[in-house]
Amino acid sequence: MADFKIKSLSNVMGAEITGLDLNNKLSYEDKQKLIKAITDHLIICIKNQNLSAKKLVEISKIFGTPKKYFVKDETIENIPEVIVVTNRTKDNKPAVYASHWHTDDSYRDKPATLTFIYPEILPENGGGTDFINCYSVYNDLPSKIKNKILTSRAIHKWQSRRNVSKVAKLSKEQELETPPVDHPLIRTHPMSNKKSVYINPNRIDYIEGLNEIESDILLDELYGFSFQEKYQYSHNYEKGDLVIWDNRCTMHKANSDYDTSQLRVMHRVMLEGEKVF
């Protein structure tokens, strides 16, 4: 059994794991310890790894079933589970994608539980990922907002009316595969049993039962409260960092605070999700 260390990364959330080589065989106890570390810390960073795309998929299976991503031209050939997150547009111009707060995959009826990111190419400085602890947001939510959303559901869309980050244009076929879905605005995590806000400023179109104006006012209020710095942890990558986050209780965004003329390429895997309740 590997005797790896788990050290908290901030008061908000996050833990760093050292003394573990994922290319070695893990015991049942090691796997349980990793799963618990994510439940306890919401985000973990396993340091000093050397992971091929295939290995990344294999590692993800410790935690669940890796998804085959439906936008095929963003995945690696013959490895449909691995998405290439790059800061280059199709015509090779610098850009930062996913640069606004979101939680992955909420446009699905069963959104991904965990996301894995492993850096392939990093800019010299910066290019981290920022996170929000959505349990803490829920706990601190003023009752005048909380009472309005206790039982509310929101409509999430691939391309929402309030979309902020650019999203890929879908083919007609992909669009049919991706109808709008609704999720509660407050969810309970099936493992921790704790409640969190479940919001995605990039995909939520409106709150069910409200007109557009009422819904926009309430969403702006909710987002403004959630985005406060005291709920955030920013991760700056080092080569070899495998970062895993829990989409059920966090939001994240790519930090655009770096020289985007430098290349940044990450490998990403998402796990099959579960119904939000």
Ligand SMILES: O=C(O)CCC(=O)C(=O)O
């Ligand atoms: O590039 C990043 O830091 C985050 C990208 C992202 O949001 C994602 O891959 O889900």
Ligand SMILES: [Fe+2]
């Ligand atoms: Fe994301």
